[in-house]
Amino acid sequence: MDSALASEGAVYLPRTVRTAVKLLVVGHFAVGKTTYVGSLSEIKPLRTEETMTQAGALVDDLEGIEDKTTTTVAMDFGRLTLSDTLVLYMFGAPGQQRFTRLWQDMTRGALGALVLADTRRLDQSFPVMAILEEHGLPYAVAVNHFDGAPRFAEAEVREALDLLPETPLVTCDARDRISSTHALIALVQYLQNRQAPPSQEHA
């Protein structure tokens, strides 16, 4: 009886899709992750939740211990079918918390990450960049331009964020599909350049 509700609104993949790839969209609280994923996604973004505890959440629930440090972590994600055979999933991940299991799950198999940043709160991007570096996940930074937020020269933002010279830095409007797509393209181009033989690279 509830199954009709469950499958209602599900948008299925084409039968021909063989490969699914994953990119993370990360950043601090209220930086625009959900907006960004929503702008690009072909489906209404979905949310999954996971309860995190020190040990296994489900086992702890069994004990009925409610006062342990449990936190619900939500991930919003969207989907973009890129060809008959290829689909891209974008996961918006909270950056301010360190939940190892969640991050392991998210970064496993991910191609890379797009770090959304806000020029009014650049320092708040450091924790999430540190987590990505810990997990060895390559990333690009996209400054999500908010109305009224100060605009800085690229060199200034680079310095403030202490970016490596090769890390791409772009500006985007997370509400705009085209602008958001450009930011993702910058990331994937960077990922591709990293793979290219050094002889083809011009620094």
Next chain:
Amino acid sequence: MTPARRERGLVRPYVVTDGRAYPTRNTFDLVTLVMAHPDRPLAGLSPEKRRVMELCLGGALSVAEVAGYLQLPVSVTKVLLGDLVDSGHITTRSPIPTAELPDIQLLQEVLDGLRARL
């Protein structure tokens, strides 16, 4: 945006999974694609597994989408899907291998797909 589901929270996650926190196989990624076998009997399945089957019979979805649509934690969804793979109800298509760098060709396909949307 997502409709409230009255049955949510009626049973604790461990009830759904018979107390198990981990699936019988450790092969599920968030973007592992799952497909249901249309000719498998649903009789005898738990209500949650039946919901998974009824959702997946419509076509291919990722593990994350199954969890999202059924409003179940990802870990619980993996346990249910693991059982359904074991019983032959579900087949999976794994994402690109982990611990391997994505090849240039795959990244090129991603790029082409993104550029086509501009």
